[in-house]
Amino acid sequence: MTVLQSIAALCLLTAACMGFGGAALTLFGARDRLRPGSEWIAFSFVVGTGLFGWIAFFPGVAGWFDPALFWTIDAIGLALLAADRKRFALNPALPPAGTAAVGLALALAAALLFDVLEGLSPPADADTLAYHFALPKQFLEAGRIEFVPRAVSGAIPLLVHMTYGAALATGGELALTLWTMLTGWAVVLLLYVILQRHELGIWAAAAAVALLTCPALLYGGGTGQVEIRGAGFVLAAGVLIADGLRANSMRLLVLAGLCTGFFIATKFFGLFFAAAAGLPLVLRRGGIRNGLLFGGAAVIAGFQWYLWNWIHTSDPLFPFFTNLLGYPDSPFWSREFGTYFSNILAQGELPMRSTITNWIAYPVLSTFGLVPGLEGGRTGLGLLAFIVLPLIAGAPGDKLLRFEFALPILIAALFFTVWFFSGTTQRTRHLLSIYPLLIAGAFPLAVFGARRFGLGLPLAAGLCGVLAIQLAGHAVFTVNFARYVFTHETKAAFLARNVPGADSAAWVNANLPAGGKVAFMNRQQAYLIDVPAFMLHPYIQILVDARPTSHDERKFVDGLKRQNITHILIPDVDEKANEKSPLPIPYYAMISRLVSAGCLMRIRSFDAPQFQSRTLRQFGGKETASRDGLFRVSYSHCPAAP
Amino acid sequence: MNPHMPTRHRTALAVLYWAWIVAMLGCYIASFGAILRLLFGALLG
Numbered sequence: 203m204t205v206l207q208s209i210a211a212l213c214l215l216t217a218a219c220m221g222f223g224g225a226a227l228t229l230f231g232a233r234d235r236l237r238p239g240s241e242w243i244a245f246s247f248v249v250g251t252g253l254f255g256w257i258a259f260f261p262g263v264a265g266w267f268d269p270a271l272f273w274t275i276d277a278i279g280l281a282l283l284a285a286d287r288k289r290f291a292l293n294p295a296l297p298p299a300g301t302a303a304v305g306l307a308l309a310l311a312a313a314l315l316f317d318v319l320e321g322l323s324p325p326a327d328a329d330t331l332a333y334h335f336a337l338p339k340q341f342l343e344a345g346r347i348e349f350v351p352r353a354v355s356g357a358i359p360l361l362v363h364m365t366y367g368a369a370l371a372t373g374g375e376l377a378l379t380l381w382t383m384l385t386g387w388a389v390v391l392l393l394y395v396i397l398q399r400h401e402l403g404i405w406a407a408a409a410a411v412a413l414l415t416c417p418a419l420l421y422g423g424g425t426g427q428v429e430i431r432g433a434g435f436v437l438a439a440g441v442l443i444a445d446g447l448r449a450n451s452m453r454l455l456v457l458a459g460l461c462t463g464f465f466i467a468t469k470f471f472g473l474f475f476a477a478a479a480g481l482p483l484v485l486r487r488g489g490i491r492n493g494l495l496f497g498g499a500a501v502i503a504g505f506q507w508y509l510w511n512w513i514h515t516s517d518p519l520f521p522f523f524t525n526l527l528g529y530p531d532s533p534f535w536s537r538e539f540g541t542y543f544s545n546i547l548a549q550g551e552l553p554m555r556s557t558i559t560n561w562i563a564y565p566v567l568s569t570f571g572l573v574p575g576l577e578g579g580r581t582g583l584g585l586l587a588f589i590v591l592p593l594i595a596g597a598p599g600d601k602l603l604r605f606e607f608a609l610p611i612l613i614a615a616l617f618f619t620v621w622f623f624s625g626t627t628q629r630t631r632h633l634l635s636i637y638p639l640l641i642a643g644a645f646p647l648a649v650f651g652a653r654r655f656g657l658g659l660p661l662a663a664g665l666c667g668v669l670a671i672q673l674a675g676h677a678v679f680t681v682n683f684a685r686y687v688f689t690h691e692t693k694a695a696f697l698a699r700n701v702p703g704a705d706s707a708a709w710v711n712a713n714l715p716a717g718g719k720v721a722f723m724n725r726q727q728a729y730l731i732d733v734p735a736f737m738l739h740p741y742i743q744i745l746v747d748a749r750p751t752s753h754d755e756r757k758f759v760d761g762l763k764r765q766n767i768t769h770i771l772i773p774d775v776d777e778k779a780n781e782k783s784p785l786p787i788p789y790y791a792m793i794s795r796l797v798s799a800g801c802l803m804r805i806r807s808f809d810a811p812q813f814q815s816r817t818l819r820q821f822g823g824k825e826t827a828s829r830d831g832l833f834r835v836s837y838s839h840c841p842a843a844p
Numbered sequence: 845m846n847p848h849m850p851t852r853h854r855t856a857l858a859v860l861y862w863a864w865i866v867a868m869l870g871c872y873i874a875s876f877g878a879i880l881r882l883l884f885g886a887l888l889g
Contacts, residue, residue, distance in 0.1 A: 571875035580879070585872045592864055656854055657861050664865040671873065678883065818879065821886035 203374035211373025212380050215254075215272075215365070216247070218279025222257075223250025224289060225282045226460070231453035235445050239293025241399075244392040246290070248434035249457070251385060252464030252503065254279065255361035258368065259506045262347035272368040298403055302662070306407050309669055313414050314387075316680040320424040321383035323683040324375065324693050326700035326816060327425035328726050329355075332737075334426025335378065336728035338367035349514040351534040353543060353742040355725070357520040359507040361467035362431045379424065386423030389434040390414045393638045396441055399606075400646040408665045409586070409645045415672035416584035418634040420679050428468050429634040435465040436475055440613055440639045443479060443496075444605040447486065452495055455483070459496040463503020470519060471621065471635065476500050478616035482609060539744045542751075546741045551627035561622050568630045578630040580815070583637050584672055587644070589664035594644055596651030610643030679817050697730065700816045706771055706808040706830045707731045714769060721746065721762065722771040724810070724830065736765050738772065740789075753788035755796055759840040767835060774807050774831035801840035802833040 223246030350356030369381035397406035439461035446454030466472030508518035553575025568578030697704035707730035746761030
């Protein structure tokens with residue numbers, strides 16, 4: 203695949219999404235509400251991305267998931283765009299010229315350039331390699347959407363991943379990385395055009411650049427992480443609800459419901475958003491009718507992945523209901539494993555107790571890095587909200603209660619509350635989906651407050667400070683990608699520098715014998731391994747029990763045999779199984795016994811240094827030496843199944 | 845700007861808001877202390 207082909211495929215996919223979105227906006231009565239040009243382009247692209255992902259699911263599960271499918275969908279979308287092309291004529295809603303505008307334009311140009319460098323580099327983010335890009339690649343290789351019986355990273359809503367499949371199938375990996383860049387930018391553009399509705403001038407551009415450079419977007423925007431893409435659906439839904447209620451338009455509420463459904467089909471947290479957005483809708487006059495329209499549309503747009511899970515596991519939110527209701531043990535899950543999974547989740551993802559005090563304190567604790575487990579620094583939401591917070595109180599009273607400001611803030615607050623008390627992960631980056639909606643409601647009020655009390659100068663200074671800090675962070679983050687783009691570094695060398703286990707994955711690709719299948723423990727290798735493979739994850743699957751507490755070699759070998767595994771790639775047993783240690787890890791002791799028995803025969807050992815941050819590693823960040831071992835399974839020397 | 849507000853009130857508000865901005869930026873930068881030490885350490889050899 204040449205660079206030109208990748209760019210062409212990317213352009214076609216973008217045009218197709220705008221075509222689908224434009225048709226939906228027209229069908230549901232948004233034509234009179236949205237201005238042609240930038241506003242129409244931003245809304246249509248975001249809505250169209252959701253529609254594209256929705257459409258691709260059905261042929262995908264029916265056994266058609268290949269480039270031909272995506273070229274076909276692209277062609278239909280392009281035809282729709284061509285039929286209404288005047289509406290998409292570029293009409294850039296630029297802020298007024300001036301010193302501030304020039305400064306912001308330079309900041310924006312720098313941020314966009316940094317993003318392009320990331321987009322031109324191979325994917326290296328852990329979650330992206332583990333499943334965001336690995337699953338579409340797996341489906342394309344299989345020619346169909348397959349059910350992946352893994353919690354958290356397999357049996358999940360995958361609407362946005364359908365568009366990743368389209369980019370990968372039609373334009374290769376480069377189109378895929380650039381697609382994530384573009385879909386991240388689209389949300390920033392959407393926020394900007396929404397803020398421009400309130401005649402904020404240069405302030406709107408400042409808020410948009412603050413979003414573009416906020417740590418969570420740096421971290422997830424150019425990767426396969428779905429939060430920012432979900433944020434597009436959330437932002438569109440929030441604004442359309444406000445528009446629909448003000449205009450008493452049922453069609454706009456249906457469109458808002460569809461956007462909500464797209465978020466539901468993108469991430470389980472979409473259900474929280476549906477509840478948060480639906481509540482204020484239902485509590486108003488005509489709420490039952492509006493709620494039914496909104497909810498019905500959300501169900502239609504978002505049901506598919508939940509049905510898919512239910513068909514395979516009887517649990518639409520696998521493994522939530524299985525754990526909660528104590529479903530009988532199945533090949534995919536067991537009650538005992540469910541308890542273990544819940545404990546592991548609580549240890550790793552819930553650094554705070556869900557109390558009222560912590561709920562109130564969360565923004566402070568996260569933003570200022572007071573609870574490291576929230577990861578609110580390097581991957582948080584930045585300082586913008588704290589800069590504008592006091593000014594919101596100064597906004598004129600008649601503006602404070604207007605739909606377009608109050609509703610987004612209310613929905614964001616309800617979402618945060620449900621999310622915080624639900625017992626799910628507390629990492630701040632998961633709030634990125636709702637953050638632009640909060641800005642859309644709160645930022646204009648802050649600007650009104652600043653204008654009212656003559657506080658424009660300190661607000662500008664605060665925003666400059668935020669942008670300077672974030673751009674500095676963005677620059678540091680980009681050094682890694684610049685090194686790849688501007689030097690002669692090969693892709694293999696880039697991956698070796700950024701992904702623990704990349705070397706061993708490359709070796710396996712080149713040397714695994716025909717008919718072989720490798721089980722790997724390092725989840726980041728999922729996207730990198732091209733031969734038949736199985737993720738031997740210790741915490742999220744039970745097909746082969748690889749928990750640290752696993753000690754039954756017969757059961758372990760039986761699991762490997764059932765998955766037709768011929769080789770396993772795991773952290774090297776010599777380093778992990780210290781039988782003399784007072785607390786040896788039972789799993790590694792078991793592996794050691796299997797090696798001694800000749801059941802596992804070491805083929806090769808690889809350096810696989812572990813590090814906390816790819817970015818900081820280059821500056822001397824903490825690194826731990828580690829090795830991976832590749833073993834061949836010799837079943838004739840293994841203990842027989844129980 | 846609200847023309848009816850006394851000048852001293854406007855000044856007080858501006859001072860308070862400037863103080864807020866400085867405090868927030870200062871606290872935020874300080875929260876990255878460990879990373880900043882690492883980066884400056886690398887830059888200064």
